[in-house]
Amino acid sequence: MNPRSYLLESFAVAVKAADPTHIVSSHLPPPPLGRTFVVGAGKASAAMASVVENTWPAVAQLDGLVITRYGHTLPTHKIKVVEAGHPIPDEKGKQAAQEILATVQTLRSEDLLLCLFSGGGSSLLSLPIEGISLHDLQAATQQLLRCGASIQEINIVRKHLSAIQGGRLAAACKAPILALIISDVTGDEATHIASGPCSPDPSTFSDALDVLDRYHLDVPKTVRQILLAGKKRVISETPKPGSPIFNQVENRIIANxxxxxxxxxxxxxxxxxxxxxxxxxxxxxxxxxxxxxxxxxxxxxxxxxxxxxxxxxxxxxxxxxxxxxxxxxxxxxxxxxxxxxxxxxxxxxxxxxxxxxxxxxxxxxxxxxxxxxxxxxxxxxxxxxxxxxxxxxxxxxxxxxxxxxxxxxxxxxxxxxxxxxxx
CATH class of the missing domain: 3.40.1480.10 (MOFRL domain)
Structure with a gap:
């Protein structure tokens, strides 16, 4: 065989091993007594949602909303798919994230929040914390992506500028949560995949400021003000490891x-x-x-x-x-x-x-x-x-x-x- 063919076929094999079509269904739980609300963000979220729909019992309540990158939509019937900006967040992603957070806040203990997260979710699930405009978040993201920072460093900042990431989605939910995650980060830590909407966040506002200073980033004034306010505890920190918020939360890596x-x-x-x-x-x-x-x-x-x-x-x-x-x-x-x-x-x-x-x-x-x-x-x-x-x-x-x-x-x-x- 031609060596180039070996390389291309091996790449296809590697991709197939992480294909949601083959890996999602075996990780799905039984339906709850109440409603199952599906949320997701990432380049694989629409494909993951499609598998959920095709596998879920027809008699069980199922609906949801997932956000994926432009051009990554697959057909679904019960779960709404929204295309949004990546790697720079946009208004569509912000509006979809607002809708996700509002609906999650209505879930009850007999319901289930089923989350589908994958790489790309950090920019797609962008809901700026109060005090920061989408424009300023976009400007900060642009600088972070160009400076050579690692994805972990970038996501430390993102989590502290977000109203939904860094465990804040879990904090808003009264229902049990299962997050199925396709990992795109080294180390496979859930806190860094889609910036960990349902994961405890060990980092702090001070850590986020350190990233800005390490790379000498001239971010919008409001961004630095928010991080400084968080460092002074004027703004609440993201939920930390050991918090009872995560007692009914499972973050499960299903591909890496x-x-x-x-x-x-x-x-x-x-x-x-x-x-x-x-x-x-x-x-x-x-x-x-x-x-x-x-x-x-x-x-x-x-x-x-x-x-x-x-x-x-x-x-x-x-x-x-x-x-x-x-x-x-x-x-x-x-x-x-x-x-x-x-x-x-x-x-x-x-x-x-x-x-x-x-x-x-x-x-x-x-x-x-x-x-x-x-x-x-x-x-x-x-x-x-x-x-x-x-x-x-x-x-x-x-x-x-x-x-x-x-x-x-x-x-x-x-x-x-x-x-x-x-x-």
Whole structure:
């Protein structure tokens, strides 16, 4: 089989392992005596809601509202689906979040709140805390996304600017809560997935201020004022671990990056290719992580005594990009462009890096591919990879090589999938 086909098929296998169609139904509880209200936020929420509808007993009361990214809707009948802005929140998301919070406050002890959360939920379920406008929340989010902060750091700030995240949705509910969660964060902590609407929040307003200061962010004045008010206890903190609010709450991770990497590893092993999973919690600057991986590949190729080709190195997690240029491209394509430069046309090495949600950053590609002839083809087209990397323009580079991976929405999200194939 062509090495590129191996890479693309392994990515498909990894995505399938996190497909809501295959994983949600086995986690559904029996219906309660009263009403089941379904809420959700994330790129997988509509797909998860569709499974709930198709599985739920017809005689049981069921309705709800989930928020997903534009273009990620699937047909439902009882559960309303709203498309909203991602990664920058918008008015549609705000209005849907308001409706969710208002309805949850009416639930009774005999009802059930069934939550469906996945990656992307932090921006989709955006209901600014009193005193902050949506415009100011958008401006703060834009800065957070561009500064190179980790998703955990970003979500610490988001939770303290939200009226519904950081456990505040659970605090508003009198009914038992089951949250089914597809994890897109390293460590799989529920508090960081969709910014933890039903999860205890161990972070504080002071922690959020520390993030702003660490990255020297010039956020709108109202944002800093709210965080300072919270630090001075003028505003109530988010609910903390140990709070009785969470006595009837279960946050259950039903899919994560490790499951997808394991599925891809099994795929390669079936084809006689040795496999090593480097971890599902890889973080750091995309281009710097690529340099480390390139060094490892060169070592394996030069001294194959321990790890012998054919070998697939697999990893997940979420790298970051500190934007300094004006180009196009997400963290996966930037990782690959840096890897390509570092490998310098090393023979018989191929690689793929893609986001499992099908969207690398804000572009229309999941990621990209490289092969031993990528540099040669780039040179023929007059493309200087170093210049493209300096301008954060990996998308354009791989677009001109016809090496983008475009899948469309996958309706799931367990973060990045990277595979390096050494033959």
């Amino acid at each position: 990056a490790h499951q997808s990497l394991s599925a891809a590893a099994y795929y390669y092993q079936k084809h006689g290719i040795n496999t090593l999973i480097l971890g599902d919690t890889v973080t750091g600057e995309s281009r710097e992580i690529a340099k480390s991986y390139a060094a490892l590949i060169r070592e394996i190729k030069r001294y194959p005594q321990t790890l012998k080709p054919p070998l697939a190195l697999l990893s997940g997690g979420e790298t970051t990009v500190t934007l300094k240029g004006s180009g196009r491209g997400g963290r996966n394509s930037e990782f690959l462009l840096s890897l390509l430069i570092e490998l310098s046309a090393l023979e018989k090495v191929y690689a793929l890096a893609c986001d499992t949600d099908g969207l690398d950053g804000t572009e229309n590609n999941a990621g990209a591919l490289i092969s031993p002839d990528s540099l040669m083809r780039a040179n023929k087209l007059g493309l200087d990879p170093v210049s493209f990397l300096s301008n954060n323009d990996a998308y354009t580079f791989f677009q001109q090589l016809n090496d983008l991976v475009i899948t469309g929405p996958t309706y799931t999200n367990v973060n990045d999938y990277r595979a390096i194939l050494a033959l």
